[in-house]
Amino acid sequence: LQQFLNASKTIEEFPNIPESSKSLLKKYLTKDVYNKLKTAKDANGFTLQQLISSGLANPDSSIGVYAGSTDSYKVFAPLLNQIISDYHQYDVNSKHTSSWDISSYNFEEFNSKHKGDYVISTRVRIARNLAKFPLGTNITKEQRQEIENLAIQAFNSFEGELKGTYYPLGKLTEQEKKQLKEDHFLFKEGDRFLKACGCERDWPDARGIFINPSKTFLVWVNEEDQFRIISMQNGGDLKQVFERLAKAHEIINKVAQFSITENLGAITTCPTNLGTGMRASVHVKLPLLSSDEKRFKQIASKHHLDIRGIDGEHSESKGGIFDVSNKRRLGYSEAQLALDMYNGVNELIEVEKKLQ
Ligand code: ADP
Ligand code: CIR
CATH class of the missing domain: 3.30.590.10 (Glutamine synthetase/guanido kinase, catalytic domain)
Structure with missing residues (x-):
């Protein structure tokens, strides 16, 4: 029981990232976002606490998060979309394009x-x-x-x-x-x-x-x-x-x-x-x-x-x-x-x- 109480207390608590941290996690993990996602899990049971564990352990992170699956990007979108659009300067609702055709660029050695x-x-x-x-x-x-x-x-x-x-x-x-x-x-x-x-x-x-x-x-x-x-x-x-x-x-x-x-x-x-x-x-x-x-x-x-x-x-x-x-x-x-x-x-x- 004690273990359970400790665990639930950790989940309830908004994590303390030092003010000096310049990570995007620090910037976008507001109390609102935390409360919205604190009990969320992706399709394989990956939690918010796992998602942010690297940024908490390393306040000098520049980003501070690692996803658990393709589904993580949907489940944790309220946090991840902000990090993505900040880092990539990208509207997350637009379409990504792929092409390997460099024939129109004249890449010289x-x-x-x-x-x-x-x-x-x-x-x-x-x-x-x-x-x-x-x-x-x-x-x-x-x-x-x-x-x-x-x-x-x-x-x-x-x-x-x-x-x-x-x-x-x-x-x-x-x-x-x-x-x-x-x-x-x-x-x-x-x-x-x-x-x-x-x-x-x-x-x-x-x-x-x-x-x-x-x-x-x-x-x-x-x-x-x-x-x-x-x-x-x-x-x-x-x-x-x-x-x-x-x-x-x-x-x-x-x-x-x-x-x-x-x-x-x-x-x-x-x-x-x-x-x-x-x-x-x-x-x-x-x-x-x-x-x-x-x-x-x-x-x-x-x-x-x-x-x-x-x-x-x-x-x-x-x-x-x-x-x-x-x-x-x-x-x-x-x-x-x-x-x-x-x-x-x-x-x-x-x-x-x-x-x-
Ligand atoms: P990644 O590029 O895979 O994101 P790293 O920045 O850690 O990861 O780089 C991986 C390795 O590739 C390092 O040893 C790095 O020095 C080497 N590397 C990256 N770019 C070049 C390059 N242009 N020429 C030689 N080695 C490179
Ligand atoms: C950080 O947040 O600084 C580290 N997690 C690394 C971020 C850059 N991404 C990467 O190496 N794939």
Whole structure:
């Protein structure tokens, strides 16, 4: 009984997020919204308390929520829709569009265009989850294994340059994992944001990484999202990287049934990835521009760019090299968002050149 009383008391209590928190959870979890949703559950029993657990455990979150399923986005809409429209600047009642056609954009290789050694590498990834399963935050061990089996089935159908090997995470040695992480191929482990929302339960079971021999095409299985499909290579050839990903997406799409909704596009664990689930990035050298933080941020914001450190999210820049990517993922097609990144990076390099 005491346990029950404690539990119900926690549910009754409006959670205390420090005033200093800049998270969208802090901004939109009003007492009204909390009271409306505090006993709600999605189709798999995922609760508001689970939805917000990461933001409560990590007040320095920028967002602070992770969904439990496609249905979570309906059940918890009074909170999630506000977060989605704020982050993506998107009207949640409009229709999301998808297109991989970049034939009308003339993507030139960045370094040839600018006659310099600015872009070190280019990477485009998409996040996808399967329609029939809850998301990683609320999946069972058995369901996670079913997804891994489906992924392996898709990998076996690859041909040509996409052909490769699947490595279950548990079978990689510490040294192999360290090397793969340093080379930017493997996800990090023990992420406190993902840990707090339940995404790292049963780690490393049913997680893994698929890689082709030239390491230009990779798939992460059952990390934050069930599929992270990644195309990357050294240099600045966005066209080649994007087209490789488009081809892989088409093949996996035939084997796996992705969860796609009309207004939110591809359903993802973190609301920041909804829509295209796409992050197109370059590692780019901007030592002079980046020392003028205000100007750097101004140009980034004009082109809807996100700036990260060299080891991905929540990491620092090293040697004036930054990870610059499209910030928006929803309401625009994959092709249009790659163009955001292309235009923005060109302007950043132009300004860097003028400062030399
Ligand atoms: P995600 O891109 O999947 O959202 P992260 O920001 O954590 O997640 O990045 C994952 C990994 O990909 C990190 O090791 C990061 O350094 C690497 N990465 C991202 N963009 C590039 C790029 N353009 N070139 C090389 N590595 C990259
Ligand atoms: C935060 O709120 O800062 C973390 N939960 C991460 C948010 C960005 N999304 C993501 O990495 N998928």
